[in-house]
Amino acid sequence: MASEHHILLRLPDEVADLVEASPPPPVEIVFDPPDDPTVLPQPCGEMATFRVGDRRFRAKLMALPTVVETHKSMDRTDYIKTGHVGQVLVVAADEAELPAGVELRDGLAPPCAQIRERKWRRRPVRDRKEVEQAREPHLTRRAAALCAP
Numbered sequence: 242m243a244s245e246h247h248i249l250l251r252l253p254d255e256v257a258d259l260v261e262a263s264p265p266p267p268v269e270i271v272f273d274p275p276d277d278p279t280v281l282p283q284p285c286g287e288m289a290t291f292r293v294g295d296r297r298f299r300a301k302l303m304a305l306p307t308v309v310e311t312h313k314s315m316d317r318t319d320y321i322k323t324g325h326v327g328q329v330l331v332v333a334a335d336e337a338e339l340p341a342g343v344e345l346r347d348g349l350a351p352p353c354a355q356i357r358e359r360k361w362r363r364r365p366v367r368d369r370k371e372v373e374q375a376r377e378p379h380l381t382r383r384a385a386a387l388c389a390p
Contacts, residue, residue, distance in 0.1 A: 247311045249329040249349070256332055259293045266294035270330065272302075284328075286343035291332045299336045303329055304344045306356050 252260065260268060269292040284304070291300040308327045312320040329349070333339045347354045 245313075245323055247324045247326050249305075249309070249326050251329055251331045251345075251349075253333060255334075256291075256293060256298055259296065268293050270300065283343065288336070289330065291330070298332050298334060299339060300330050300332045301339045303331055303340065303342075305329055306344065306346055306348050306353070309349065 250260075259266065270289055271292070272287050272289045285302055287302045289300040289302065291298045305327055308325045310322055311324045311326060313323045314320045329345055331339055331345065346357070348356050
């Protein structure tokens with residue numbers, strides 16, 4: 242049975258153009274050896290070299306704030322979930338351009354900015370009477386719309 246391996250890459254535009262070229266050049270990811278081989282490596286924060294053809298770039302394996310599902314389709318109608326991805330390989334021209342830390346806190350896209358803080362924020366306590374008073378006119382309008390001929 243064939244297995245699929247999923248990897249998310251965050252590439253600068255110049256590197257993305259190289260990867261998407263036709264015919265595609267060979268791509269290789271080589272992780273740096275650990276400083277101390279007796280200590281188990283951390284699951285994120287590992288440095289690597291990302292090679293496209295004869296060009297080399299620095300990369301860093303980073304955790305995502307949430308797990309991302311991957312899907313596959315043969316006919317663009319029906320989609321099948323094929324895996325989960327919790328890490329992304331961030332590639333940059335040099336090591337100074339790579340983000341600090343081991344987690345990409347703002348996720349993959351602008352709507353995910355501060356996703357953990359927004360999801361788990363403390364919500365204000367609402368007065369039950371105020372909620373009922375605000376809800377009443379909406380229910381009345383809805384009932385009137387449903388009963389209208």
